[in-house]
Amino acid sequence: MFITKKHLSRRTMLRGMGATVALPFLESMLPAMTPTAAAKPTTRLICIENVHGAAGSTKIGIEKNLWAPAAEGREFDLSKGNLLPLEPYKDHVTVVSNTDMHGAEAWELPELGGDHFRSSAVFLTAAHPKQTEGSNIYCGTSIDQLYAQRFGQDTPLPSIQLSIEGLDLAGGCAYNYACIYMDTISWASPTKPLPMVRDPRMVFDMMFGSGATPEARAERMSTDRSLLDWVTHEVAAIKPKLTASDKRRVDDYLDTVREIERRIQKIEERNRSGESRDLGAAPVGVPDSFEEHVKLMFDLQAVAFAGDITRVSSMKMSRDVSGRAFPQSGVTAGFHGASHHGDVEPRVVQFGQINQYHVSQVAYFIDKLQKMTDGDGTLLDNSLIIYGSPMGNGNLHNHKRVPMFLAGHAGGQLKGKLHVKAPDGTPAANTYLTLLHKLGLNDVSIFGDSTGELAL
Numbered sequence: 001m002f003i004t005k006k007h008l009s010r011r012t013m014l015r016g017m018g019a020t021v022a023l024p025f026l027e028s029m030l031p032a033m034t035p036t037a038a039a040k041p042t043t044r045l046i047c048i049e050n051v052h053g054a055a056g057s058t059k060i061g062i063e064k065n066l067w068a069p070a071a072e073g074r075e076f077d078l079s080k081g082n083l084l085p086l087e088p089y090k091d092h093v094t095v096v097s098n099t100d101m102h103g104a105e106a107w108e109l110p111e112l113g114g115d116h117f118r119s120s121a122v123f124l125t126a127a128h129p130k131q132t133e134g135s136n137i138y139c140g141t142s143i144d145q146l147y148a149q150r151f152g153q154d155t156p157l158p159s160i161q162l163s164i165e166g167l168d169l170a171g172g173c174a175y176n177y178a179c180i181y182m183d184t185i186s187w188a189s190p191t192k193p194l195p196m197v198r199d200p201r202m203v204f205d206m207m208f209g210s211g212a213t214p215e216a217r218a219e220r221m222s223t224d225r226s227l228l229d230w231v232t233h234e235v236a237a238i239k240p241k242l243t244a245s246d247k248r249r250v251d252d253y254l255d256t257v258r259e260i261e262r263r264i265q266k267i268e269e270r271n272r273s274g275e276s277r278d279l280g281a282a283p284v285g286v287p288d289s290f291e292e293h294v295k296l297m298f299d300l301q302a303v304a305f306a307g308d309i310t311r312v313s314s315m316k317m318s319r320d321v322s323g324r325a326f327p328q329s330g331v332t333a334g335f336h337g338a339s340h341h342g343d344v345e346p347r348v349v350q351f352g353q354i355n356q357y358h359v360s361q362v363a364y365f366i367d368k369l370q371k372m373t374d375g376d377g378t379l380l381d382n383s384l385i386i387y388g389s390p391m392g393n394g395n396l397h398n399h400k401r402v403p404m405f406l407a408g409h410a411g412g413q414l415k416g417k418l419h420v421k422a423p424d425g426t427p428a429a430n431t432y433l434t435l436l437h438k439l440g441l442n443d444v445s446i447f448g449d450s451t452g453e454l455a456l
Helices: 059-063 084-092 115-123 143-151 200-208 214-222 227-241 244-271 290-306 335-339 345-370 429-438
Strands: 013-016 019-022 044-049 093-100 160-163 172-174 187-189 312-316 383-388 404-407 418-427
Touching (some): 019 200, 019 227, 084 345, 115 172, 160 200, 290 345
Parallel strands (some): 044 383
């Protein structure tokens, strides 16, 4: 037997009628005699925005530690606040508190009152949007796109942008702001906002239909067969080249893809049945259930990262001034209405229940990434999740003490199990600048209104 340097390409694809399925990272993709640890995967960056701020950014919320834990450093307690769902993953979590998003504030008199209509554009750019309803929009380049432009060009999709609620994408919304400022958090340049995809079916086809013609994809879908049925012969051809552990990994990965596809098919079948819908205007692939929709989008992202289909994602969990209710949180009031709690303690606490429910959805995603192997670690080890809101106290529409936490070890760049309380007046952009440097963009000297790095 001769040991050779032959190995399976990391870019190996399974192809069939209107289908292109990437494979997860396998030992068989390493040259012979190469330890798994030598193949260090590129860090995945996931940015998740929610709106309306958090109960923990109010005076009452600060006193009750509803968001930021009481203790700084590594010995902090998440069990008493709205970050409780993160307690099992504490070693992977970095809480950043007491930072401000100055770019979302009104800088001039005509901008007063327009906080809901510019905030999302600031979340990942830390830049102040130009007040306009015309085509001359201007903001900044978002952190996810800076990373995608540097490290996402070798994947089929440099980045994916997702949303849970409906978007306008055209014209003016209110206070002389173009709707696009509300409708996306990803900006490829100060003048190029990127559209966000709400329909899980569209996301699935983006991920697994690349390279196929629209006709081929349509023919595949019309047969009512699974996408994986079209690549069966490819799977059979590649398995003899794999180790026993790699075969199990491929089987687990393909089973996950098939399970996601079945869930989407069931949603479409239900929504085409003629039964009344809570979201009657939503695309047929969008479930009425918020939780079902969010988890499906998270599962799609996890599969995309595992197959190196993309390394960058951004996701809007809600849209400003949304009145959607989340009864699973124990609160029946609409989201926007609940954020206007009047700084009355019982209502602040009630709004915190909604915040905690939203955090629990991210905890589901963290758990998913923790259970997926990636190189010699897990996807969570090699990921960085940024979760937060560009608003602080939603009742006042201010942008001080904005809620934020980070999850994942970012390929070893973040230790986790840390609460960092920034000095008063610290820009949230300092967090982003620090993260850009940890992600390898050391040539970025300033980001948004940053004034320096933050010790993470």
